Amino acid sequence: MLVALVTAAVVGLTPGVASPLQKGLDDVAAIGAVAEVRDGGAVWRGSSGVAELGSSRKVPVAGRFRIGSITKTFVATVVLQLVAEKRIRLEDPVERWLPGVVPNGANITVRQLLNHTSGLYDFKDTLPMPPSAEFYALRYRTWTAPEQIERALANPPVFDKPGSRYDYSNTNYLLIGEIIEKATGRTYAEEIERRLIRPLGLHGTTLPGTSPYIKGPHAHGYIPKDGAQLDFTEMNPTLFGAGGDMISTTRDLNRFFAALLGGHLLPARLLDAMKTPGTSDGKYGLGLSWHDTTCKVRVYGNDGDALAYQAYSFSTEDTRRQVTVAVTPHLPDNPDKSVDAFVDQAICR
Numbered sequence: 308m309l310v311a312l313v314t315a316a317v318v319g320l321t322p323g324v325a326s327p328l329q330k331g332l333d334d335v336a337a338i339g340a341v342a343e344v345r346d347g348g349a350v351w352r353g354s355s356g357v358a359e360l361g362s363s364r365k366v367p368v369a370g371r372f373r374i375g376s377i378t379k380t381f382v383a384t385v386v387l388q389l390v391a392e393k394r395i396r397l398e399d400p401v402e403r404w405l406p407g408v409v410p411n412g413a414n415i416t417v418r419q420l421l422n423h424t425s426g427l428y429d430f431k432d433t434l435p436m437p438p439s440a441e442f443y444a445l446r447y448r449t450w451t452a453p454e455q456i457e458r459a460l461a462n463p464p465v466f467d468k469p470g471s472r473y474d475y476s477n478t479n480y481l482l483i484g485e486i487i488e489k490a491t492g493r494t495y496a497e498e499i500e501r502r503l504i505r506p507l508g509l510h511g512t513t514l515p516g517t518s519p520y521i522k523g524p525h526a527h528g529y530i531p532k533d534g535a536q537l538d539f540t541e542m543n544p545t546l547f548g549a550g551g552d553m554i555s556t557t558r559d560l561n562r563f564f565a566a567l568l569g570g571h572l573l574p575a576r577l578l579d580a581m582k583t584p585g586t587s588d589g590k591y592g593l594g595l596s597w598h599d600t601t602c603k604v605r606v607y608g609n610d611g612d613a614l615a616y617q618a619y620s621f622s623t624e625d626t627r628r629q630v631t632v633a634v635t636p637h638l639p640d641n642p643d644k645s646v647d648a649f650v651d652q653a654i655c656r
Contacts, residue, residue, distance in 0.1 A: 320344070320351040324656060329353050331652045336645045337634035338536075339366040339526040343557035344653045345565075345629040352557065356635075358526040360536060367524035371511050371554050372633040373544070374618040375611025378553040379480050383421050383594025384567060385487060385498045387577045394490050397421075397580070397593075404486040410460060415469045417486065420479040421593040422585030426466040429476040430459035434546075437530050437614075437638075443537070449517050450545040452481045473586045477550035484549030495549050507566055511556035519543050521554055528615025528635045536637070539615040551611055557631040560620040564608055569626050582607065602655035604628075619646050621654070628654050 319325065324346075332342050332355045339356035354366035389395040395404075395417060402412035409415060409427070419425045435441040459478040466472050484495040491498055496514035504512050511523065519541040529536035544552035555563075566572050573581070581593040590597055597607045598621075608621035620631040630653035636642045 320346060320349045325351050325353075327656070328649075328653065329355075331649045332632075334645055335632070335634060335649055336637070336640055336642045338529060338637050339635045340632060341366050341368060341370055341372070341526070341557055341634075342630065342632045342649065342653075343561055345561055347627055360527070360529065360538075366526045366635075369511070369556060369558065370524045370526055370633075371513075371521050371556055372525060372618060372635075373521070373528070373551075373611075373613035373616040374553050374555045374560065374620075374633075375547065375551040375613035375616065376477075377555070377560065377609045377611040377618055377620055378547070378549065378551045380567070380594045380609045381499050381503055381553065381563070382480055382483055382487070382495055382549050383581065384572055385495065385502055386417065386421065386483060387573050387581060387593065388502060389487070389490055391574050391577055395486070401482060401486075404489045405482065408456065408460075408485075409482065411464070411469070417483070418593070419469050419585070420483050420486075422473070422589075422591060423475045423479055424470045424473055424585040425476065425479055426464040426469055426472065426474060427476050427478045427482075428459045428462035428465060430455040430478045430481065433458040433462070438532065443532065445546075446539070446542045447519055448546075449543055450548065452485055452548050455548065456481050456485075470585075473584075473589050473591065475591075477547070480550035481548050487549075499553075503563065503572070507559075507562055509555070509559040509563060511554075512559045512563075513554045514552060515544050515554055517543055517545055526635050528613075529638070530615050531638050542614070544613075547613065551613060555618075557620075557633060560618070560631045561622070561629045564620055564622045565626045565629060568607055568622055568624060600654050601651045604654055606650070606654055617642060617646075619650065621650055623654065630654060 341354040344351045352368045358364040358366045397418040401415045415425045487495040527540045530539045581595045606621035610619040618633040622629040
């Protein structure tokens with residue numbers, strides 16, 4: 308689908324709005340935080356905390372960070388573009404694209420992978436995680452999607468009937484990444500680059516492959532080890548694969564979600580499908596989640612946990628108001644509640 312965007316002139320929010328936003332960001336429970344808030348053509352960017360423990364260096368406002376599962380929204384958008392091109396169908400069984408890979412693959416559809424109703428075991432639950440000593444030893448290891456899928460599928464499904472329940476599983480998006488490659492002859496990373504990153508001018512957004520580095524300005528991220536904070540900025544992102552390996556900026560994520568929710572990337576019927584929950588009481592569609600703020604305004608987007616980095620990006624349905632926040636958490640403290648309060652403040656003021 309041709310991307311056509313009109314870029315409005317960007318002006319700053321008034322001091323009466325900007326000052327409370329800065330205070331709200333300062334209240335986020337994290338080592339460092341960075342945010343961009345948009346209201347029509349007006350924009351506020353701010354940061355809080357420090358970029359590195361033991362220093363006074365500020366978190367760069369235009370800094371890059373790992374976005375974790377927000378990657379899934381990019382991947383799902385590519386799949387839905389392929390659906391629009393009649394190259395994939397949402398009701399295609401996994402078996403059609405990956406024969407012999409998934410037990411019961413004839414009864415699990417592409418749609419069920421995208422909305423986490425497949426019942427497939429999450430490969431992340433097969434991996435060592437902090438504070439396991441094995442986890443720290445594997446930070447530079449390269450993982451492949453087939454080996455992670457095999458690890459996951461060595462375990463029984465978490466429920467028997469695909470489509471009957473929601474259960475979040477990163478395995479779903481590893482399979483989706485493989486299906487994209489089967490359908491196009493290119494990797495999911497190449498498809499995201501050519502369909503989304505380049506057309507939208509997302510200059511701070513990358514798919515790093517096996518590189519453990521975050522190129523460009525960035526804050527350091529940490530995970531707990533032996534009662535202290537271990538610098539975990541460098542790590543091999545193949546651990547996350549198509550479910551969460553991307554790096555981006557607050558500006559780029561707001562720009563991406565404005566294009567997506569504004570109807571510039573998908574036909575209306577497929578954007579509606581993206582916003583349709585997989586279960587009757589769900590709040591997760593096809594790579595897209597939503598929730599209602601304290602002022603009863605519904606926002607759409609996603610959040611992501613990449614261990615040493617956590618990211619949150621949400622927009623009103625009309626895209627007039629947007630907020631993206633990234634934090635380097637002081638684990639095991641959970642920043643979610645304080646970030647939720649900041650998102651509410653940005654949307655509801």
